[in-house]
Structure formats: structure tokens, C-alpha cells
Amino acid sequence: MPKVIYVSHDGGQLEVDVPVGTTVMAAALKNGIDGIVAECGGVCMCSTCHVFVNEGFFSRLPPATDTEEAVLEIAAIERQPNSRLSCQIKVTEDLEGLIVRMPEKQR
């Protein structure tokens, strides 16, 4: 099972084994990671699962849809070039060791 590393705003890290096909958002909720809120439940409506993806991995992700790009525009912490919505990142074997950093706030 691929490992995903969640880094909180204050630098705390948590490693989670995530089944392939599960989203980075869903795995965060299941593992009690408070930096992800996921208010809309993962349907690309609310931006509260915003993460910054570590450089080496960003380019390996399928590109964001227009809907995701639009939602990133309303993120509580301004989006960066490596911003994604964690509800749109499905974990694959290729993403072993994925590092995502969570913003200071989601709302």
C-alpha cells in the first residue's frame, strides 16, 4: 500500500498507508488529520481540502480539471503553482511516498 506523508502547517508529519484508488482527502479524514476539512465531501465545490504537493510528485499527477482549477481560486490560503485539491488526487502505486503540505487554514 503506497505511503502518503501529510505535513501540517506547523511542520508536524504523519505517514499513512493509503489503499490504491483512495483519494488523499478520504485517507486524511479516515486517519484523523485535522488539516483537511472536506466540507463538500469531495465533489469539487469548496476548496477545504486544499494541499500543496511536493515538487517531485506534482508533475506525476493527472492535470487538474477546469472545475478543480476554478475551485482553487477561492482557497482560503492563496493557491500556489503546486496547489491541488486532495479530493481529486487518487493514490496509485506510482505515488509511493507522496508528500502533501496542508495550508494554515482551509476556511
Place this chain on the structure above:
Amino acid sequence: MTSAGTVIIGTGLAGFQTAASLRAEGYQESITLIGEESHIPYQRPPLSKGFPLGTQDRESIELRPQKFYQDHKINLLTGERVVAIEPAEHQVCLASGGRIPYDKLVLAVGASNRLLPIPGADLDGVLYLRSLDEAIALKERLARARNVAVIGGGFVGLELAAVASSLGKSVTVVEALPRLMSRVVAPVISEYFGELHASKSVKILCGASVAGIASANGKVSSVILSDGTKHDADLVLVGIGVVPNAALAREAGLSVSNGIAVNEHLQTRDDHIFAIGDCAEHPCTFAHARLRLESVQNAADQAQCVAATIAGKKESYRALPWFWTDQFDIKLQMAGISHGHDRIVTRGNRETGRLSVFYFKENRLIAVDSINRPLDHMLGRKLIAAGAAVTPEQAADETFDLKTLAQKPKST
């Protein structure tokens, strides 16, 4: 830690989010979250979408795993009903006999399905949808059904019609008003979705009222319209709206109109008691009216507002309403409250399948509905929330970049 803490009645999103936000705000007192359902808090939107379709299961719709409540010292009482509030004693009475004291009480008690007042409405095979238990029953019945009649052409009815059709059922939607979703969207949006459903062989009957439901051997066999026509149905799904659960509040002497009445701080007339989410009628700064809204946004943002107030940072509620519905592979995104608009312009067009409707009132942008134009939706949220000066001409002109009017990033 000296007070009796906060008691929250209702384990929907509003109740859950109040508890979660209180802890996020650093609230140290006790929190008790009480719900009638036997399940831990879950998301309701998938119940008419991914859950009956089979793309989401029970576990995937839980708002948080069971462990979350222990980790955050939230005393979660499921399968428990509050039978009375005693405001003078600052306590609630449980059906199981106990009493729980509170310093602050949050009513997040939701709403109940409006029932169909016609003969045959109580037959086996007539189903409503609100709770997970109802969704489980609906999913099971849907798997066995052939002809499905959906009563009500609003969001829930149309989402269920789309699910049933996607599962290969023959589907008929009966809507009493002249067009689909007519209370909330412009005619062009109704037409778009009418065509979408028709293209998937869903039969849409608008301006049609149901006179009765006929049975054979104790089971539903058809829906009879007031013009006498009969439509075969072995399953009838009813989605004709909800009524707020206001009885507890009324019996406690709180003010109730179209929902439990609250002020801009979401406080009832007892300032120790708040009401939020589907059950509450609040002053909406955007609509300049008192509204009761049924949505994820409203539940979550009102919960956040009340949590901040209880935690000592008194807030007024002024979040912009937004909504969505998923039907087949199309998402309709709605920002603002369009009620009372006096002018509509469209951006994009139906032919391309990419369309937004901008609603104006006295030259002010009040709402935007978008299909396949997600940036219009998000910019619409920013523009309406900021009260930005956008003209109908700018909104209708696809070459005009609306982003230039919404430069300041703002979370809504």
C-alpha cells in the same frame, strides 16, 4: 472548565460541524452531540447520488470515523432522542429518561420529508429519502424495480431520476409546476435539464399533478394523474420538499415561523439557544430577507459561525449561499440567491453545453447558475460576496474577463 458545556441536538452536517469547529476554536468545555439516527454523522448529498448508484458506500460517506469523536472528546449519543428542552433549567430531557444540562444549546434538528397527501401514498413501494436508513431501503428497492415514478421535479427528485435511469430503469418524473426546479433556477436551466433527462429516455411530465397511487396485491402498480392518465410504476419515489423540525423549539417557547427563528448571530430569543442548518430561519444579508436554506454550505457555515460565538468570538452570519446538484454527468453550480431578480443574462450558450445565468436585481448581481462553466461559479461567489460592480453587459460578454473585477482573494 466550569460550565455545563454545549449540547448539540442533531447529528447531520450542521451538528457535526458545530462540534468539530468548537474543538478547532479551542473550546475546552464538554460537548454532547445527540442524534436520533443509529449511525454516526454522515454526508447526506450522496444519498441521492453516489450511494444508490453504488459508487459510494456507507463507510465512504461518514463525515469522520468513530475515533474522531473520542479523539476530540465529543460525547456522541446516537439512537437517542431529545423529547423536551427546559430552558429555565438549562437542560434537555432524553427519551431514555436522562437529563443533560447545558450552558449553550445548539438546535441542528433538520427537517422532515413533506408527505404526499393523496390516496395510496402509504402503499408498499412508495419511498421517501432523507436518512441513510431510507437510502439503504431505496437502493435495495431500486435494484428490483422496473418502472420508477418520481414525484417532484426538484433537486432530489431529478437526482434520483438520473440514478434510476443510469441503473437501466424506465423513469417518469411528475412535476406539478410548469417546469423543472422552477423555484430556484431560470427557465433556460430548466430546459437544459429537461433535455438532458429526455436524452436519457427519462419521461418528464410538468404541470401534472398526482391524484392517486394504485395498487395490485398490496403493492404499488401505477401512478394516476389528475387528468386521469395512468403511468405504470412498481416503485414511487417522492421528493416534494421538507418541513423544518420545529416542534421541540415551539414547545420550549421559542419563536417559530418558517423554521426556528434566529437573529444574525443565529441565536433564538433565548440567548443560550442557537438554531442552525435546515431547521433555522435566519436573516440573510444577501437576500435582504429571512430565509431557511437546505444546503451543505448553509449547514457548515452556520455551524462554524455558532462555534466561534460559543467559543467567545461573537460572529454575525454573513456567508454567501451556494448549492449544487449532480444529474447524470452534469453538475449545476449555484451561487447566491436568485429570488426577486429583475434581469437575467446568459454567458455561453446551450448549444455548446457551457452556460451560466447571471441574475440581477436593481442592477446588482445577486446570483449565478453555471453548467460546465466552473470559473463563472467561483468568480460569481467572489463577486456577489464582495458586492462587486458587475454590469449585465460585462456578464454576458464572454470576451470580458470577470476575474478583473474579483481581484481580492476571499474565502466564502
